[in-house]
Amino acid sequence: MTDSTTVATSSASEGAPGPAPRQGGRALTGKGSGRAGDKVFLGLSSGSAWLIMVILAGVAIFLIIRSLPGIAANWETSSELNSGPTAGFANFWAYAGPLLWGTIWAAFIALILGTPVAIGIALFISHYAPRRLAGALGYLVDLLAAVPSVVFGLWGIIVIRPFLLPLEEFLNTYLGWLPFFSGTVSRSGSTILAGGVVLAVMILPIITSITREIFLQTPRLHEEAALALGATRWEMIKLSVFPYARSGMVSATLLGLGRALGETMAIALIISPSILFSLTLVTEGENSQTIAANIATNFPIATDLQRSALTGTGLMLFVVSFAVNFIARWIVARTGPGATRKTRTRTPKAKTA
Amino acid sequence: MTSPAIDPTRPTQGIQNSLATGQLPRLINVWVVLGALLVSAGVITLIGGFNITGTLVLTGLLYLIAITVASALVENGRKAVDRLVRGLVTVAFLLALIPLVSTLWTVVSKGIGQLNWSFISQTGGSSFNAETLEVTQRVGAWQAIVGTLEITGIATLISVPIGILTAIYLVEYAQPTNLLRRVVTFLVDVMTGIPSIVAGLFAFALFTLIVGPKAFSGFSASVALCVLMIPIVVRSTEEMLRLVPMDLREASYALGVNRSLTIIKVVLRTAVSGIITGVMLAIARVIGETAPIFIAASFTDNFNANPFSGPMQTLPVLAYSGIKFPGQDIDASNDAAWGAALLLVLLVVVFNLIARIVAALFSPKSGR
Numbered sequence: 176m177t178d179s180t181t182v183a184t185s186s187a188s189e190g191a192p193g194p195a196p197r198q199g200g201r202a203l204t205g206k207g208s209g210r211a212g213d214k215v216f217l218g219l220s221s222g223s224a225w226l227i228m229v230i231l232a233g234v235a236i237f238l239i240i241r242s243l244p245g246i247a248a249n250w251e252t253s254s255e256l257n258s259g260p261t262a263g264f265a266n267f268w269a270y271a272g273p274l275l276w277g278t279i280w281a282a283f284i285a286l287i288l289g290t291p292v293a294i295g296i297a298l299f300i301s302h303y304a305p306r307r308l309a310g311a312l313g314y315l316v317d318l319l320a321a322v323p324s325v326v327f328g329l330w331g332i333i334v335i336r337p338f339l340l341p342l343e344e345f346l347n348t349y350l351g352w353l354p355f356f357s358g359t360v361s362r363s364g365s366t367i368l369a370g371g372v373v374l375a376v377m378i379l380p381i382i383t384s385i386t387r388e389i390f391l392q393t394p395r396l397h398e399e400a401a402l403a404l405g406a407t408r409w410e411m412i413k414l415s416v417f418p419y420a421r422s423g424m425v426s427a428t429l430l431g432l433g434r435a436l437g438e439t440m441a442i443a444l445i446i447s448p449s450i451l452f453s454l455t456l457v458t459e460g461e462n463s464q465t466i467a468a469n470i471a472t473n474f475p476i477a478t479d480l481q482r483s484a485l486t487g488t489g490l491m492l493f494v495v496s497f498a499v500n501f502i503a504r505w506i507v508a509r510t511g512p513g514a515t516r517k518t519r520t521r522t523p524k525a526k527t528a
Numbered sequence: 529m530t531s532p533a534i535d536p537t538r539p540t541q542g543i544q545n546s547l548a549t550g551q552l553p554r555l556i557n558v559w560v561v562l563g564a565l566l567v568s569a570g571v572i573t574l575i576g577g578f579n580i581t582g583t584l585v586l587t588g589l590l591y592l593i594a595i596t597v598a599s600a601l602v603e604n605g606r607k608a609v610d611r612l613v614r615g616l617v618t619v620a621f622l623l624a625l626i627p628l629v630s631t632l633w634t635v636v637s638k639g640i641g642q643l644n645w646s647f648i649s650q651t652g653g654s655s656f657n658a659e660t661l662e663v664t665q666r667v668g669a670w671q672a673i674v675g676t677l678e679i680t681g682i683a684t685l686i687s688v689p690i691g692i693l694t695a696i697y698l699v700e701y702a703q704p705t706n707l708l709r710r711v712v713t714f715l716v717d718v719m720t721g722i723p724s725i726v727a728g729l730f731a732f733a734l735f736t737l738i739v740g741p742k743a744f745s746g747f748s749a750s751v752a753l754c755v756l757m758i759p760i761v762v763r764s765t766e767e768m769l770r771l772v773p774m775d776l777r778e779a780s781y782a783l784g785v786n787r788s789l790t791i792i793k794v795v796l797r798t799a800v801s802g803i804i805t806g807v808m809l810a811i812a813r814v815i816g817e818t819a820p821i822f823i824a825a826s827f828t829d830n831f832n833a834n835p836f837s838g839p840m841q842t843l844p845v846l847a848y849s850g851i852k853f854p855g856q857d858i859d860a861s862n863d864a865a866w867g868a869a870l871l872l873v874l875l876v877v878v879f880n881l882i883a884r885i886v887a888a889l890f891s892p893k894s895g896r
Binding site for chain 1: 619623638690701716719721725733737788789822
């Protein structure tokens with residue numbers, strides 16, 4: 176008994192196995208191999224951590240290597256680039272510019288439509304729904320995140336497109352003087368508005384789950400103080416919840432933006448695009464195309480150099496979404512509630528799926 | 529206490545409760561909803577035929593207006609705003625349920641017709657009859673099922689060890705101030721936001737540099753999925769390892785067990801159910817990825833069980849290509865797409881269920 180206690184104190188105090196085996200016989204079992212195993216295990220696990228950085232760097236490096244021929248090529252003279260999906264552009268930037276615009280435009284529409292609803296849902300679950308139901312209701316919203324994106328795309332084709340047609344006609348007829356609703360209204364419904372609605376549905380769960388967690392972390396005393404001063408529930412939320420959760424809401428929105436930027440299938444399946452700068456929401460064939468959908472649509476039929484150009488646009492998408500995610504995480508890390516415990520405050524996010 | 533006259537919990541009828549004046553009755557919400565529903569159903573029917581979407585939209589609007597006006601009249605402006613917000617927030621939640629229900633309903637109703645044994649067991653695709661010059665198209669998903677399972681399986685085999693080991697490093701070895709730890713934690717967060725199609729392009733670029741221009745293969749798609757899967761596994765495992773009480777580790781060190789054995793035999797064993805749950809959810813997440821597989825493994829109608837060469841078909845890609853690049857028989861292609869979508873949703877449901885069951889059955893007995 177005394178033997179084992181001395182061993183225990185010595186190794187516990189150092190947080191690692193003791194420098195030499197003590198007198199206790201049992202402590203010797205597999206001591207030598209254990210030490211080697213320790214080293215191997217530490218090597219393996221820190222190696223994995225390094226590997227993640229290598230992978231991330233690899234993504235950037237291989238995209239750059241693969242896309243250089245397409246970016247550097249002379250688009251005016253290259254016969255390969257003057258046919259198929261890349262035909263008719265003066266250089267790579269003339270090709271990628273409208274695509275980048277379309278990507279940001281579609282994601283922006285999705286954010287405009289999705290963010291208020293997502294924050295409303297988060298408020299409902301965290302502050303309005305009956306306590307006992309809140310968990311189950313949150314799970315329902317998280318189920319949205321489990322639906323594969325291609326299924327949302329198919330759903331958008333046969334449900335959302337026809338559903339939005341009357342609305343699009345209405346907007347075009349009565350608000351056609353606005354640039355957004357001008358042009359010839361779509362007959363099939365393959366508009367960027369339909370794509371934006373489906374994107375909005377897809378970014379709901381990520382924004383909701385993050386804002387919900389942050390709303391729930393509002394200090395109970397702040398809320399009770401507001402209520403005790405006679406505030407209604409909404410005034411309490413305005414006074415105590417929103418100020419506390421502001422940076423979290425911003426970063427959740429940015430993460431939703433990141434998701435919307437990279438979403439491929441919904442856009443590729445739903446809208447009928449062309450590569451141009453366009454603001455119109457309710458036309459077909461005159462919508463801006465997004466980078467991801469353009470790659471998905473044209474990759475199978477593209478030649479090698481064209482694929483290189485497509486990879487170049489993919490590199491731009493990578494840079495933009497990396498930047499958006501970087502900023503979002505940076506805001507969380509810097510100013511998020513309980514900045515010191517930030518890794519733990521986001522824990523429930525992993526359970527959502 | 530003894531006299532009922534001063535019992536505050538049971539006010540005598542007829543005496544007006546001063547605390548309850550200037551308030552709408554408790555069940556006002558129910559009545560307003562019912563009223564709004566009736567009115568809007570009537571209005572919609574009068575205008576141009578009953579339809580359920582229009583009725584529900586109008587009901588929502590009417591309810592919000594009515595409850596705000598009623599509250600502003602009987603109560604006061606602040607309470608009216610409060611009720612309005614409560615209504616808006618509830619409507620937002622109901623709004624989110626519509627796509628969920630509608631999506632599942634659409635997939636099930638369109639796909640259920642395809643879901644039979646021959647769809648699962650036969651290889652789809654078109655065959656050309658040289659004598660009659662006719663192309664017949666078979667509807668089948670066997671090649672896609674095999675492809676999905678192989679690609680996801682390989683991706684899981686690669687991602688899970690890397691993900692778990694990284695999480696172990698972050699939680700067990702690195703000090704909170706360690707620069708590597710902070711950088712990796714941050715990068716893992718950022719990695720979860722990488723667009724899936726970029727992962728596909730990365731795998732394609734990598735393998736074209738290694739193998740040459742015809743680099744489509746199932747393994748390449750697995751590598752693409754790994755980029756998406758590793759951060760999910762790291763995050764969920766990290767959360768689970770953090771839940772393991774420090775006492776267990778200290779008790780183990782106190783018995784003279786070294787660090788690696790403590791991690792393997794104590795920490796991992798305690799957290800195993802949570803880790804498996806996380807892995808299952810990660811699989812469910814990547815099994816539905818379309819874009820990276822589409823880029824890295826392309827699509828094909830041929831049966832190909834060799835992940836290291838040639839294009840491979842998968843369920844999500846079958847659902848995509850069946851609509852976007854249909855064969856000669858467009859209806860048959862679309863049918864195959866819907867069948868594949870339903871199979872995919874079922875797979876996702878199965879993995880989610882396994883995750884829940886594992887979490888429920890194998891959680892540590894001592895806990896809670």
